[in-house]
Amino acid sequence: MxxxxxxxxxxxxxxxxxxxxxxxxxxxxxxxxxxxxxxEDKRLCVFSDMMLREMLREAAGIASPRFTREExxxxxxxxxxxxxxxxxxxxxxxCAVDSSPIGIDVEAVRLVHNRLLRRVCTQxxxxxxxxxxxxxxxxxxxxxxxxxxxxxxxxxxxxxxxYTGKGLGTELTSFSTAEDGRLKTRLAPDLxxxxxxxxxxxxxxxxxxxxx
Numbered sequence: 465m466x467x468x469x470x471x472x473x474x475x476x477x478x479x480x481x482x483x484x485x486x487x488x489x490x491x492x493x494x495x496x497x498x499x500x501x502x503x504e505d506k507r508l509c510v511f512s513d514m515m516l517r518e519m520l521r522e523a524a525g526i527a528s529p530r531f532t533r534e535e536x537x538x539x540x541x542x543x544x545x546x547x548x549x550x551x552x553x554x555x556x557x558x559c560a561v562d563s564s565p566i567g568i569d570v571e572a573v574r575l576v577h578n579r580l581l582r583r584v585c586t587q588x589x590x591x592x593x594x595x596x597x598x599x600x601x602x603x604x605x606x607x608x609x610x611x612x613x614x615x616x617x618x619x620x621x622x623x624x625x626x627y628t629g630k631g632l633g634t635e636l637t638s639f640s641t642a643e644d645g646r647l648k649t650r651l652a653p654d655l656x657x658x659x660x661x662x663x664x665x666x667x668x669x670x671x672x673x674x675x676x
Contacts, residue, residue, distance in 0.1 A: 465560060465561070465562040465563075465566065465669075465671050466519060466522070466523050466560070466561050466562075467558065467559065467560040467561075467568060467667075467669060468515060468519060468558065468559055469556060469557070469558045469570060469665065469667055470511075470515065470556070470557050470558075471555050471556055471664070472507055472508065472511050472555050472556075472557060473555045477507070477511060481511075481514075482507060482510055482511070485510045485511060485513065485514035486510050488514065488517070489510065489513050490530075490531070493509075493513055496509060497509045497510055497513075504555075508552040508555075508557060511557055512550045512551075512552050512557040512559065513550075515550070515557055515559045516529075516548060516550055516559050516561075517529060519548070519559050519561045520541075520546065520548065520561060523546070523561045524544070524546045524561070526541070526544070526546065529541055530542065534629060538626075538629035538631075545563055546561065546562075546563065547561070547562050547563070547564060547565050547566050548560065548561045548562075548566070549566050549567050549568045549623075549626050549627070550568070551568050551569045551570045551622075551626075552570065553570050553571045553572045553665065554572035555572070556570050556572055556664070556665050557570075558570040558667060560669055560671070562671055562672075564671065564672040565627055565629075565671075565672065566627060566669065566670065566671045566672075567622075567623040567624060567625065567626035567627030567628070567669070567670040567671075568623055568626065568667070568668070568669050568670075569618075569619040569620075569622035569623040569626065569667070569668050570619065570665050570666070570667045571615045571618060571619050571665060571666050572664065572665050573611075573612065573615065573662075573663065573664055573665060573666065574611065574615075575605045575606065575608065575611050576605065576606045576610070576611040576614045576615065577604055577605055577606075578599055578600055578604060578605065578606055579604075580614070580618075581593065581594070581599040581606075581614070582599055583636065583637075584614075584617065584618060584621065584636045584637070585599075585614075585617060585637065586637050586639075586640040586642075588640045588642045588643050589617045589640055589641060589642045591642070591645055592613055592616075592617065592642035592645055592646060592647060593606070593610055593613045593614045593617060594606075594610055595645075612661060612666065615666040616647055616659055616661065616666055616668070617641050617642060617647070618666075619659070619666050619667065619668035620641035620647065620648075620651075620657055620659060620668040620670070621636055621639075621641055622668070623657070623668040623669055623670040624639070624641070624651055624657075624670045626670075627655075627670040627671070639651070641657065647659055650673075651670065654672055654673055655670060655671075655672060655673065656670070656671055656672075656673040657669070657670055658670075658671070
């Protein structure tokens with residue numbers, strides 16, 4: 465498994481590179497980018513597509529990938545034992561490529577409104593985020609530390625949902641990513657969770673593991 469995170473505000477992500485990446489996209493991906501209203505969303509779409517193509521060349525030697533979609537809408541490479549997933553948030557793009565199904569999610573660090581806790585977290589996750597099974601009521605926003613822990617939970621859940629391919633129809637409180645006051649490292653015996661916390665973003669990856 466390989467993964468990468470980039471900030472598209474870096475100088476190398478120039479208008480010239482955008483044009484090159486846009487022209488290299490498939491017609492359906494260009495149509496998707498063209499439908500986006502905001503320039504920043506178009507940049508995220510185009511550069512995440514570029515990152516995926518570069519990583520597929522590096523990891524599997526696939527120079528001209530041809531994408532198709534499963535019934536649930538999840539894209540895949542027909543006839544190839546190569547799996548991938550992409551994510552973006554604010555100015556960050558992330559991509560993971562593996563030989564088995566994989567899910568990735570990145571979120572820019574920010575303060576989180578406490579109303580999200582009830583909608584997203586199980587009691588185990590509430591304990592991890594706030595140290596209590598009840599959400600805080602003193603302020604509208606979580607503290608910086610609580611917000612970081614919430615984003616760990618959020619990205620872990622999103623990465624798992626993207627791994628399964630079931631989409632937003634999955635009830636977020638139907639499974640837990642935390643136990644005993646900390647984030648899990650496995651969501652199942654054969655399913656591992658990687659989580660990375662930086663000053664700028666939180667990243668979670670869900671991938672298969674053969675070892676017990």
